[in-house]
Amino acid sequence: MTELVIIGGGPAGMSAAIAAYEAGIRDVLIIERDEALGGILQQCIHNGFGLHKFGEELTGPEYAWRYEKRVRELGIAFKLGTMVLDISKDKVITATNPEDGMFRIEARAIILAMGCRERSKGALNIAGTRPAGIYSAGTAQKYVNMKGYLPGKEIVILGSGDIGLIMARRMTLEGAKVKMVCELMPFSSGLARNIEQCLNDFDIPLKLSHTVVEIHGKERVEGVTIARVDENRKPIEETREFVPCDTLLLSVGLIPENELSKKIGVKLSPITGGAEVDEKRQTSVPGVFACGNVLHVHDLVDFVSEEAEIAGRAAAEYIMEEVAEMQEYVEIETDGRIRYTVPQKTLRGDDVTVFFRVGNVARNVKINVYSGERLVLTKRKSRVAPGEMESVVLSSEILESAKKLRFCLEEE
Amino acid sequence: MERKLTCIVCPLGCELCAVLDGKSVVSVSGNTCRRGEKYAIEECTDPRRTVTTTVRCSDGGVVAVKTDCAVAKKDMAECMKIINNFVAHLPIAIGDIIIKDVFGSNVVATQNKE
Numbered sequence: 001m002t003e004l005v006i007i008g009g010g011p012a013g014m015s016a017a018i019a020a021y022e023a024g025i026r027d028v029l030i031i032e033r034d035e036a037l038g039g040i041l042q043q044c045i046h047n048g049f050g051l052h053k054f055g056e057e058l059t060g061p062e063y064a065w066r067y068e069k070r071v072r073e074l075g076i077a078f079k080l081g082t083m084v085l086d087i088s089k090d091k092v093i094t095a096t097n098p099e100d101g102m103f104r105i106e107a108r109a110i111i112l113a114m115g116c117r118e119r120s121k122g123a124l125n126i127a128g129t130r131p132a133g134i135y136s137a138g139t140a141q142k143y144v145n146m147k148g149y150l151p152g153k154e155i156v157i158l159g160s161g162d163i164g165l166i167m168a169r170r171m172t173l174e175g176a177k178v179k180m181v182c183e184l185m186p187f188s189s190g191l192a193r194n195i196e197q198c199l200n201d202f203d204i205p206l207k208l209s210h211t212v213v214e215i216h217g218k219e220r221v222e223g224v225t226i227a228r229v230d231e232n233r234k235p236i237e238e239t240r241e242f243v244p245c246d247t248l249l250l251s252v253g254l255i256p257e258n259e260l261s262k263k264i265g266v267k268l269s270p271i272t273g274g275a276e277v278d279e280k281r282q283t284s285v286p287g288v289f290a291c292g293n294v295l296h297v298h299d300l301v302d303f304v305s306e307e308a309e310i311a312g313r314a315a316a317e318y319i320m321e322e323v324a325e326m327q328e329y330v331e332i333e334t335d336g337r338i339r340y341t342v343p344q345k346t347l348r349g350d351d352v353t354v355f356f357r358v359g360n361v362a363r364n365v366k367i368n369v370y371s372g373e374r375l376v377l378t379k380r381k382s383r384v385a386p387g388e389m390e391s392v393v394l395s396s397e398i399l400e401s402a403k404k405l406r407f408c409l410e411e412e
Numbered sequence: 413m414e415r416k417l418t419c420i421v422c423p424l425g426c427e428l429c430a431v432l433d434g435k436s437v438v439s440v441s442g443n444t445c446r447r448g449e450k451y452a453i454e455e456c457t458d459p460r461r462t463v464t465t466t467v468r469c470s471d472g473g474v475v476a477v478k479t480d481c482a483v484a485k486k487d488m489a490e491c492m493k494i495i496n497n498f499v500a501h502l503p504i505a506i507g508d509i510i511i512k513d514v515f516g517s518n519v520v521a522t523q524n525k526e
């Protein structure tokens with residue numbers, strides 16, 4: 001029996017492990033399928049990480065190293081190159097690696113920190129051939145930053161997610177010509193600063209309300225046909241335009257990687273794709289916690305680390321049986337304009353920070369929180385966008401008197 | 413003259429407006445912190461960026477590096493050329509200086525590699 005097993009050694013897994021250790025749990029094991037700790041941060045060599053957490057601008061590998069160093073100092077155990085195949089409902093983990101072969105570990109508590117993967121669906125809906133030269137932005141990032149290969153010379157990027165924007169700059173710096181970034185929506189899902197420093201700095205056009213409708217080329221991509229889309233996101237025939245290129249990058253969103261969570265029987269949210277959790281990031285299965293991008297996709301790693309600390313401390317409390325008596329949860333609902341919240345429910349007692357995302361860009365709005373008919377909290381925002389995660393703090397007083405809270409996005 | 417800018421100092425991405433008199437900045441609005449004001453002034457007078465990239469290693473692989481302070485935007489392409497013509501010897505630890513004084517900045521490792 002291992003007290004705490006953490007699945008995934010990226011920023012969430014490492015931060016959760018450290019928090020659990022510091023809360024008194026010594027028997028902690030991190031299982032990581034890659035050959036190193038750090039997760040996706042290892043290939044995110046650009047800067048901008050850690051401003052919130054450390055007050056300085058770090059690159060991805062530097063941010064990861066802060067946590068890896070601490071994991072090593074504390075002597076927290078980790079297994080690299082190890083793939084978890086299954087987790088049963090009674091928390092028995094089946095994993096495999098070249099040294100141990102196939103093995104089982106029984107855990108008292110589990111923290112799910114498997115991260116997310118890139119959406120590939122965008123590619124399937126594009127007409128034309130399937131030549132070489134089509135990559136997800138993250139794959140291209142791995143080739144350029146970890147392997148030292150430039151996957152193409154003339155690039156079109158579909159989707160304006162942050163990874164796509166970052167890769168537009170990266171490949172330009174390495175001598176490729178990035179012709180344009182096409183975004184289906186009338187707004188970018190990436191951070192404003194990335195549009196500025198990754199596209200505008202290099203005069204790369206961002207074509208909003210545009211998509212790739214056809215891929216050309218037999219052996220290798222020879223070009224794509226792009227088109228403007230109408231308000232229903234349907235391509236407008238007359239606006240079709242051929243763009244010669246040898247590479248198409250897809251940056252069309254991220255999906256939490258929850259195959260293992262399903263095997264345990266954790267209840268998932270259809271909106272986030274991750275587990276439904278309470279304020280301690282505990283899932284519907286007692287003793288199973290989730291944090292980081294496996295729970296919901298974050299914009300900033302700093303918030304991943306913070307969320308993982310919550311899960312790590314909560315797992316420690318669970319193991320030490322310091323769990324509060326059975327209480328009724330305050331459920332949190334949303335109006336649809338706010339797509340989701342994390343957590344989706346919370347116990348009373350402490351102040352709780354609730355994170356959420358909106359479905360559409362809006363200006364001069366109020367985030368209103370209602371308890372029944374009563375307005376209990378208002379937060380004004382000059383601008384909200386789906387690409388930028390927001391948060392409000394629910395005070396213990398608000399929670400004390402509430403049964404159910406409703407989050408609404410309303411005009412000024 | 414007015415110049416609209418998007419602040420890149422932090423993920424908030426404030427929309428800034430700098431009022432210019434010739435080449436000097438008279439006032440900055442739209443910023444929510446002091447670093448935003450500093451950014452707007454610098455962006456209008458001497459725009460700079462930190463360069464993050466990789467350098468080739470003696471084993472044929474690459475290791476991540478950055479300039480330890482921002483270099484002038486106009487020098488970024490030349491800075492990349494210098495870094496791409498360099499071969500670093502292993503082992504490399506985070507913080508090691510890989511190339512000294514590239515446009516006034518040191519190129520330092522941001523990754524460990526044995």
